[in-house]
Amino acid sequence: MSTPRNAPGRSATHPADDAIWHRVTRELSDDLAADAPVRDRAGKAPFDEVARLQEAGLPALLTAPGADPRGTRRRGTGGRATDRRGADWRAASAVVREISAADSSVGELLAHHYVLSWSSRFFAAAAADGALLPLDTCTADEQWLLAGDVEPLRAESEAAAWPGLTLTPAADGWLLDGRRAFASAVAVADRLVVGARQGGAGDWLVVLVDPAHPGVFTEPGTDRVGQRLSGAGTVTFDRVPVPAAHVIGVLPHDEHAVTPFAALAPLALRLLLAQVALGIAEGALAEARDVNRAGHAGPHAVSPAGGPGSAVDPEPMATGDDPYLLLAYGELATTAHAASAVVERATDALARALETGPALTPEERADVAVLVAAAETLTGRAAVRITTRVLELVDGAEGADVRGGGPGFDRFWRNARALTAHTRPSHRLRDIGDHYLNGTHARLTLPV
Structure with missing residues (x-):
């Protein structure tokens, strides 16, 4: 049943200082990893996870970088004064990847938040009126967690069959109506960033919405195969007022009017989700390594005399000396490195x-x-391959069975499958080949 979304309380933690954000991220990652299997089994809305993020200051840190527009100097978590806010692309990517190794649902949540914080940079350039809401500044100042999505441009036939969100002019702005699904954080976000078409036709407006408004109803996504804690769900907007001051930017209906810079928006999200997939693979591989290092050999441990599971050698060699296990880890580590x-x-190219x-x-x-298409394709395949093989490497190992309260390695495979299921590697490879062979440019519109 649809219920109005009520936002939890937020701490007033400032963004992490440059000198210690690595430590803050590592500490939070360790904290999330400690109870990740338990939280995954519970499958609850990520209010607790968001509280941990807010306490660490990551939502405020992970905003588009820039100088503080007020010209004031802030105090970071370590007490040192700084006149900067936000994190650059490389730093944000590192945070998302490390958090994803511990809990990929939280990593996905942060990926969407960070890319959405760039919305006023991507889409304000298309607006004739430069007096649009500076979302990155507001997000850092108010310490919001952002969720939502910008509607992709679609063919007229598709738009008629699936109109999406619409804006109707009102006295002091717009009224937002419609219903759509979102992949992350809609149940716990402080603000939603959505794209809606004016009167069902014309350009899209990118607007900011308060999900606590009585006209916003959220249906949390349940019974998901993986990424259970990302806060996915479906949101219905019923005549929700959007003040003119909450318009972030414009996405032109005409694809030829979309600037190359605005067309970076979907690439940025796809690349950060590739970082999430890579984090899943690295997290699974590291946890499996820890189990095998502890000497808890599963049924696939081998001896040179009898092969896998053989009774010929009554005293199998130690797990760390198993040549087949070493070969398996060598192949998987190489896959992750590639x-x-x-x-x-x-990441460097997008930065x-x-x-x-x-x-x-x-x-x-x-x-x-x-480059983004290549990264997306390789990480998707690597994540699925590594998480599948890891299940075999730890099969039967002491403490590796989720039913017994162990690490629950199945969650890595489920998360990898859920995250990569919507991608189309054949389409990505075709685009790469077309560019390499014919020099063809990918379309500038946001992809469906």
Whole structure:
């Protein structure tokens, strides 16, 4: 049953200081990893997880970077004065990846939050009126957790069959109506960032909505295969007022009017979700390694005399000396390293594109799109392969059975499958091949 969303209380923690944000992230990651299997089994809305994020200051840290517009100097978590806010793309990617290794649902939540914080950068350039809401500044100042999504541009036939969200002019702004599903944090977010079409036609407006309004109803996503704690759900908007001051930007209906810089928005989200997938793979591999290092050999431990599970050798060798186990870990570690290298290259390319800003050219955006597609494809395959193989490596190992309260390695596989199920590797590879062979640019519109 649909129920109005009530926001939990928030702490007043400031963004982590530059000198200690690595430690803050590591401490939070360790904290999340300690009870990740228990929380995954419970499958509750991530209010507790968000409280931990707020206490650490990560939502405020993970906003688009820039100087404090008020010209004031803040005190970071470590007490040192700073006149900067937010985190640059590389730093934010590192945070998302490390958190995802511990709890990929929380990593996905942070990925959506960070990309949405860039909305006023991506879409304000298309508006004739420059007096739009600076979302990154507001998010950092108010320490909001953002959720939502910007409606992709669709063909007219699709728009008629699935109209999405609409805005109707009102005296002091707009009225928002409609219903749509969101992948992350809608049950726990402080603000929603959504795209809606004016009167059902024309350009999309990107607007900020308070989910605590009585006209906003949230149905949490339940019985999910994986990513159970990401806070996914469906939201219904019933004549929700949107003041003109809460318009963040404009996404033109005409795809030829979409700037290459605005078209980075979907690439940014796809790449951060690739970081989440890579975090899943690395987290699964590290936890499996810890089990095997402890000497808890499963039924696949082998001896040179008798092979897997053989009774020929009454005293099997120690797990750490098992050549087949070493081979398996060598292959999986190499898979993770290869995916990491491609992701890092794409991360650097996107960071440079974001630094370029509105001056970004279509050619530069196309080069970034190819690298993101490659990163997305490789990490998706690596995450599924590694998490599947890890289940075999720890099968029967002491403490590895989720039913007995152990680490629950099945959650890594379920999370990897849920995260990557919507991607289409064949489409990505086709785009890469078309660009490599023919120099074709990917479309600038937001993909469906």
